[in-house]
Amino acid sequence: MLHAVLRRRAGGESVEQIQPDLIIPTGKRKGQNPSVASIYRALAEHAKREAYPEAVGQAHADFAALQASEVPGPRAAEQAGAHAVTTYSPSPHSVPTARSLGVGWVWCDVG
Template sequence: MAETEREAIREATLEGLDAAARKGNHGGRPAVITDDMIHTMLRRRAAGEAVDKIRKDLIIPTGKRKGHNPSLASIYRALAEHEETQRYPDAVEQARVEYAALHQGLSPH
């Protein structure tokens, strides 16, 4: 009986998350690394500057940590995500098209 209740709660939670996603609401914290920050990091890294030195000049523009520097982990994560989008541009574009279709209530296929 407890297992059935757990499964019912799980299904209700997933339905709620799906409904929120259709409205454009997604969970999690907002990203602290902006596109401008990524551009700055890429430009300065190409010039041979160390990431730790670059980090000290970056300022988080919004949110709970507004005015602070992003962590090294956030910077490396953002750089990895950027590299991934550059590696598979077709997959990224397809995901954007599918998301837009889902957001409009259409079938992505």
């Protein structure tokens, strides 16, 4: 669980110390520990979500529109957010993934 990693990192523990106490709850690697690289990737994604919350909100809105069969059109940079450089126009054949929506991984803390 990302919350457990963030809490323990705030307590001064390193990712290498936290990693053995984490268990993957579902999927192909169920019951195993996530790699240190996976934990760092999850922390980087979390930092990106914290830095650009408007982009995550827009991705969720776009996903909801796609679920309702409404394909959103291009947005102007002002609508996309202050950090946008280009406009965004999703392909009608693309489906957002958990990673593109900034969902991240889920872990259980056993420690």
